[in-house]
Amino acid sequence: MPNHFHLILRSRPDVVATWDDSEVARRWLTLCPIRRKEDGSAEEPNEFELNSIRNDPDKLKEIRTRLSHVSWWMRLLCQNIGTRANREDQEVGKFFQGRYKAVRILDEATLLACAAYVDLNPIRAAIAETLEESDYTSVQRRIQAMTSNETMNASTVDRSNTTDSFMAPLTIDEQNDPIGPCASTAGTRCSKKGFLTICLPDYLELLDATARIVRADKSGSTPPDIAPIFERLNLDVGYWKLLAKDFGRLFSSVAGTPKGIYEMRSLKSKRRFYLKRLNRETAITS
Secondary structure, three states: OOOOOOOOOOOOHHHHOOOOHHHHHHHHHHHOOOOEOOOOOEOOOOHHHHHHHHOOHHHHHHHHHHOOOHHHHHHHHHHHHHHHHHHHHOOOOOOOOOOOOOOEEOOHHHHHHHHHHHHOHHHHOOOOOOHHHOOOOHHHHHHHHHHOOOOOOOOOOOOOOOOOOOOOOOEOOOOOOOOOOOEOOOOOOOEOOOOEOOOHHHHHHHHHHHHHHHOOOOOOOOOOOOOOHHHHOOOOHHHHHHHHHHHHHHOOOEEOOHHHHHHOEOOOOOOEOOOOHHHHOOOOOO
16 A cells, blocks of 8 residues: 555464575574675575574574564564664664554454455555455465466465465465465465365455445446356355455454454453454344
8 A cells, every 4th residue: 555554464384394504594594684685685594603603592482483473573564664674765774653453363253354345445445446456465476476377286285486475375275275374385374274264266256346335436247147156155245345345343352253352351351352343233143
């Protein structure tokens, strides 16, 4: 977006635990290099630099934690964006106005709604009219990979040269996929594990249908001989429209059904999380 961005992040300390000390040191020095090339990218760390982390147990432990910590991810990402933007604009000083806002997602239905909310942002803002024209979105990357036949057998083959190879795979088969870290060996992402129990074609159809439903000025309809997408996915149309349109207004620090939020407790204070009035007044079936 012009002045902000949305991300869905999944913390994976289980994947980091599978890396040996050299891999942990290498990844950290790639993110925070001691030496850089002329174009600003990281130089490949040498043995001395790797040993400065590998031979320090306390430092190594701390870096393992950082590599699966959302706050550190956002810190490094925003620092990189801010530095690059200031360099391009020949400016100095703080780039982002404030700290990022994080909402914890509690259940699969809300995760699906949040993914749609993020992928449909350019259409909602009238920056784009279609999914494939929505620049800088994950759904555009997945469409590009799919239409170029890059994602053939993506669930079983760990590819490193696809358009969407740096993102988590979309689909997870909870019955047949292996459990555990599913660490990636491609070098472009941490894990091969998907995150939605829906295949990419169905997800694209769902997004397209959602965009048309919320935007009344959009044309097109599903053929009458095919069951509506919401019926096939057992989703309530009214609540789905609300989630896709007002996700940010419905949730503050955690996202889910009212029952799920009510039963959730803060890890530190053990208190219940605040349930916004709009969410309390909305009939949601668990």
